Amino acid sequence: MDIKQKIEAANQTAVKRMIDGDPVLVDIAPAIEVIPGMKDKMITHSGPPIPWNRMCGAQRGAIIGQVLYEQWAKTPEKAVAMLENGEIILEPNHHYQTVGPMAGTISANAWVYVVENKAFGNRAYCRQVEGAQQFGDYSEAALDGLRKWRDVFAPSLRAALKAEGELPLKPIIAQALQMGDELHNRHSASSALFGNAMAVGLAKADISTQDQISTLYLLKNHNLIFLGLAMAAGKAIADPARDVEYSTIVTAMCRNGTEFGIRVSGLGDSWFTTPAPSVDGLYVPGYSAQDAGLDMGDSAITETVGWGGFVLGGAPGILSLVGGTPDEALGYTREMKNITTATHPFYRMPAFSFAGAPLGIDIRKVVQTGVTPIIDTAIAHKDPGYPKIGAGLVRAPMECFVQALKAYSHKYQGV
């Protein structure tokens, strides 16, 4: 086989592994219990590796919030002092089979979804999705949200899951894609289906009626609750496609609000990074583009496995949130077919006569076509201390793909 044939074969292998992915929710648990390598005085965060002094405002705010939540410090000032002194270990989620929305912070006593890819046996983890602390808000109200998740919602959902049994996510994801979700910014359908699925377990679980009712209200009202599950599912699906020699398929895209980074299957653990782009979006009243931080979060794992911006054409309901027209949305999906390797046989879009979602970003095609992945995402403030301020669309920056392709040529062709 010449190298081109080797690449094609490797890419088919990598994409086949993604297609075969079978994500199942098996637990909801404190990070320290389940994430290998998680430890005290450590916080994992979204995006490629980055030290405290280079973190953006929103991620710093979220880290401060996480330190306060863990009671490692009693005031934001003391938290900052600890961080500046290097007393808290900061690591990327992706180094721990983990992903997190926006700032993506996770620490020992943060509860996470545990998703097992039954086809390969690997596990992935993601924290819950909320609209405050993960955006950099470390107010008492924001921290109360984390505590309520820890003390009521997460343990109740864990008990429900144990009572009713593991929850296959593939059917929920497939249905949701046929109900106008794109599984990154719009989770109205998947969250409703998840709510129905968990309600039975909550009724069977040995928990108080009060906790049952509180959790049912959460499920009923939180129309982004499934994002945490979609992200863990995406990570669980993407990881088996890593480390296929010769493969040019992207296995991770993520951002820390300072840098955008990608990983490529045939290029091992290397990150290819470039400054994070700004998001073109719609803002919560009172905020504007001047307030916006740069692109942030591990949530682009959803685009990595063919959801999010890649299936935007099937999810026009999201346009009220991110802007644009139905024709533009259809156009994005068609465009993504030019930079991907396959269409998914199971995840399908009715608006395209049930064609499969475009899957398997090929760095060669990105560089050749000049088309970069489209990502739909939320917007955080540029400074610490704010909740969510908007949502919109962003393009992965070409520079990451160019860098990766250069590294690829160096590794496999000695150029």
Next chain:
Amino acid sequence: MDIKQKIEAANQTAVKRMIDGDPVLVDIAPAIEVIPGMKDKMITHSGPPIPWNRMCGAQRGAIIGQVLYEQWAKTPEKAVAMLENGEIILEPNHHYQTVGPMAGTISANAWVYVVENKAFGNRAYCRQVEGAQQFGDYSEAALDGLRKWRDVFAPSLRAALKAEGELPLKPIIAQALQMGDELHNRHSASSALFGNAMAVGLAKADISTQDQISTLYLLKNHNLIFLGLAMAAGKAIADPARDVEYSTIVTAMCRNGTEFGIRVSGLGDSWFTTPAPSVDGLYVPGYSAQDAGLDMGDSAITETVGWGGFVLGGAPGILSLVGGTPDEALGYTREMKNITTATHPFYRMPAFSFAGAPLGIDIRKVVQTGVTPIIDTAIAHKDPGYPKIGAGLVRAPMECFVQALKAYSHKYQGV
């Protein structure tokens, strides 16, 4: 004002009443408790009035099932004898502020949804949706379904509703239209949202854990459960638009499997009927067009208020059930704008850049354009004794509209 101006003003009034409709689920109760005029030894059915000897096979089967369910007879043969002897009163649902899916049969001890239009104070009723008896199947298994609804599901949902309070349907309908439902044949989103809403009440209600769990499974698995609510909501929305002098707006479309009938606002209680058309559809394996009965059910009340076939362009997910392409679906919705009077300011379709659903069928426009309402519907067998055999699309027959326009000219212009 000349007559044309009077018609325009009347139609604006009629459509405004539909737009203002505010359907709220206020109870779930035995028909005898809540439907005015319901009595012993009476069965109401879908479509315009029709005697036993002219009923189609599926409706006869459902009527036999209803007699057995009420224990007015112990065998199908005895039920038929009673019906032939005129011992059972048969009346159209529409004469009792009521609608029913497919054969649509309702009797004293059938539990119905009670939907109140809070803007006008009127109430409407609809029975539950299932896949067997309403299609003409009167087997013990089919009747067990009715009994389970009567003994477990309906009382549990009633208790849940009482515990949590009345349930506004307008927000659920608006959301579902943005999640790929068209609210006639596809209710994946509305049913999931309804499930989430009722789960809280079920947890609060004073019912057994066993009944709670059974009902939660029903809500989780029955992805057409909301059809009964959409139909009751449609009837509650349409009724205040009745009896507007001079209005040419359609206030009911329904079919009994033998005849298709419409009512028009300015033409009082009259039915304009013509033979029911056959449905162009896809069949459950083992059945074909040769087995199909003709168009049946009160469910076209959903198209009457601007849902169903009228918003098919926003619901391409349904095409796997009824056939056709996304472009055809978009085309139907555009076509319906030519025969309607307004677009709904609240019920909107993302696929059309959030344009409103086409609302208020004008019999003049139907006759002038030659375009008849498109309805998506299920298919029953031509003979009694079968469950659902398919689903598809059907056009309302032009003849009803021509008849109505003639009656209109006679009444208002003395022609």
